[in-house]
Amino acid sequence: MKAPGRRRLRWLIWGAGAVVVLGLMLAGNTLTRYLGWLSSAESPQAVSGMLAPEYRVTFPDGTGPWPTALLFSGCDGPRDNMDRWAEALAARGWASVIVDSHGPRGYADAQIWRLICAGQLLTGAERAGDVAVAVEDARSMDGVDPDRLLLLGASHGGWAILDMLALFDRGRPPHGLSRWPPSFAEQGLDGIVGAVLFYPYCGAGSQVARFGWTTDVATLFLLVEGDTIANETSCEDLVARMATQGNDVTSLVLDGATHGFDQAEKSAFSLLQFSPEATLAAQLAVERFVERVSPR
Secondary structure (H helix, E strand, C coil): CCHHHHHHHHHHHHHHHHHHHHHHHHHHHHHHHHHCCCCEEECCHHHHHHHHHHHHHEECCCCCCEEEEEECCCCCCCCCCHHHHHHHHHHHHCCEECCCCCHHHHCCCCCCCHHHHCCCCCCCHHHHHHHHHHHHHHCCCEEEEEEEEEEEEHEEEEEEHHHHHHHHHHHHCCCCCCCCCCHHHHHHCCEHHHHHHHECCCCCCHHHHHCCCCCCCEEEEEEECCCCCCCCHHHHHHHHHHHHHHCCCEEEEECCCCCCCCCCCCCCCCCCCCCCCHHHHHHHHHHHHHHHHHHC
């Protein structure tokens, strides 16, 4: 073989090796984060001190206390869909709190959120700590009815909510917390009347896929047919499994829509599409759900 051919072969071998090493590194990071080995466990008070200044609270007209929804965005951080759901809930007499897990950590800058989307940073089991802390904070907020709390999460936010339920069942604090917030020791998940989960991740990298949950929290899954981001079949399997064991769980699978159908604000080159029709169908399903779990 001539020298140029040998050099080309050598570069191909080195390149292939680099790809393999990179793949192993990413897989190793994903595994260690799944196990919680890379998580920095903070106290609930420290996490509240980080998140609370960025809470975006919306109250409906009238006099409280109001039933209140805690809203958790997808892996790209709070976008217009969070505001859209806050407005829709306010029209139904619900207060809401948009919880930003990204900005306070500096994850809204320099496209860092893409690492979250890839499962390399702030997994659902880590962000589950934000869910628990937000519940703790909401329970003592003025104007909030602590006996009527709803958890609403889109994509990664739904993953965080589901992993919080799974971890609480097992008696393990979320990977991002050193311990459960004080009120959880006293009342557990009492007062959380339901969870709405928009196209969440239910795959093998989630705690909920392996362990499920038994706590009596009604859940509504809003999925899309042929989801290319978070495959809906794993969530459908989870829904079927939880229903079999007697959980109050329902799902709606929307055809002709993409992951993130309720979010008009997209990143550059995104193939995801905003669908007013799917958003309206989801809104009607959410309205029926909240009326069932917390009648006015």
